[in-house]
Amino acid sequence: MKCVPFLIALAVLVIELTPAHFIYTGPLLTAVPALAAVTMGTKGTTVAAALTLAISVTTATYNDAWGTLQVYTNFLALALVSVAGFVASSAVQARRQREQARRQRELDQVRRIAVAAQEVVLRPVPARLGPVLAGSLCLAAGTGARVGGDLYEAVQTRYGVRMIVGDVRGKGLSAIRAVAVALGAFREAVHYEDELAEVMNRCAAALRREVAVPGAFEQEVLLEGFVTALIAQVPDEPVVQLINRGHPPPLLLNQGRATPLMPASPLPPLGLEDLTTDLPGKPESYPYAPGDRLLLYTDGVIEARNRDGEFFAVPETMEGIRADTTPPEFLEQLHQALIRHTEGDLADDVAMILADRH
Incomplete structure (x- = not known):
């Protein structure tokens, strides 16, 4: 025309x-x-x-x-x-x-509400949890009001330190609502469930109940709703126990080398239990000795790309950070490396927990 x-x-x-x-x-x-x-x-x-x-x-x-x-x-x-x-x-x-100015004001208001809700639901992890020194980091992508559904938590219990990192499929306030449901179930279950698998099952059951409530989630989440989640437990023994439901594997930094802790049998995310009948009854154990560092993260970290389409090299970046840094310092250096790689243009939200074994 x-x-x-x-x-x-x-x-x-x-x-x-x-x-x-x-x-x-x-x-x-x-x-x-x-x-x-x-x-x-x-x-x-x-x-x-x-x-x-x-x-x-x-x-x-x-x-x-x-x-x-x-x-x-x-x-x-x-x-x-x-x-x-x-x-x-x-x-x-x-x-x-x-x-356009009116729409931008409305968009900014919705984003402020969403970010405020996210900050209420997510809280920084304690710096000391039993045998673990910890730090956390959460970054929002620059996607207007489409605030993501990343979640994390770390709690000291009588069973050891229990941590969760997850990612809700979807964006916006409905995703934050799903985050609140999953974290609420986790925060309660970690203190009462002996088995780590039951903690994960409690989170899955809470999400199923919420989805079953008419109008509980927006249509987007009802159609696409699932949550990838990883729960870790650090007992008194020099091991870390993991249950991974479709989430990126954590990275263990041992003697300067970062290794992904891959699950022996991949499992579906929460909300997709119908895809398998063989859900785990026991967690998988991996060596986790004093001096080791464990990084739990969401896919916004490993899927971050630069302008050439290259993914962010998380293991290599971890190996290049000095060993004497504290968890918050380590995460800040990782954050700066991520920003340099993407030139400040994050396509997805990012959540990370770093746990040092002492």
């Missing part, structure tokens, strides 16, 4: 500079700034008006028509249509700008 005014101007120029100039082109030429005002805004209208003026001068000179009533009538018509088009285009543009 934007090229139509210029095609008309070209057609008028061809007619006026060929033997077909006996055709009266005044109405065609006045349509150029009028159409530009509708489709191209104030700048396009100005360009179209200047173009039609240049064509009128050129054709009047070429056809030796100066001094005729037709030429001056065409100039007057072009001037009136151009001014009217510019005024109308300015009014439309101003109205669009006001509408």
Whole structure:
């Protein structure tokens, strides 16, 4: 549509500079700034008006028509249509700008509400939890009001230190609601359930109950709703016990080398239990000795890309950070490396817990 005014101007120029100039082109030429005002805004209208003026001068000179009533009538018509088009285009543009500003204010308000709700639900983990020194980090992606559903928590219990990291499928307030449900179930179950698998089952059951309530979640979450989750337990023994439900594996930094703790049998996320009948009864154990570092994170970390499409190298970055840093310092350096890699453009929310075994 934007090229139509210029095609008309070209057609008028061809007619006026060929033997077909006996055709009266005044109405065609006045349509150029009028159409530009509708489709191209104030700048396009100005360009179209200047173009039609240049064509009128050129054709009047070429056809030796100066001094005729037709030429001056065409100039007057072009001037009136151009001014009217510019005024109308300015009014439309101003109205669009006001509408965009209103929508941006509404979007900013929704995002502030969502971020505030997220900050209430997620809280920094304690710096000391029994045999573990810990730190946490949560970063929101720059995606308008689409606040993500990353979750984390670390609690000291009579069974040891229990931690969870998860990611709700979906965005916005409904995802934060799912985060609150999962974390509420976790925070209660960790103190009463002997078995780590039962803690995970309590979280899954809470999400199923919430989805079953009419209107509990937005349609997006009802259709796509599931939660990847990883629960870790650090007992008195030099091991870490894990149950992984479709979540990225944690990284264990031991003697300067970062190794992913891959599950022996992949399991579906919470909410997709129907995909398997073989859910675990016992967690998987991995060596976790004093001096080791354990990083639990969401997929926003490993899926972060740079402008060339390369993923963020988390293990290599961990190995390059000095061993004498505290968990908050370690996470801050990891954060800065992530920001440098993505040039500050995070496509997804990020949540991390670092646990040092002492």
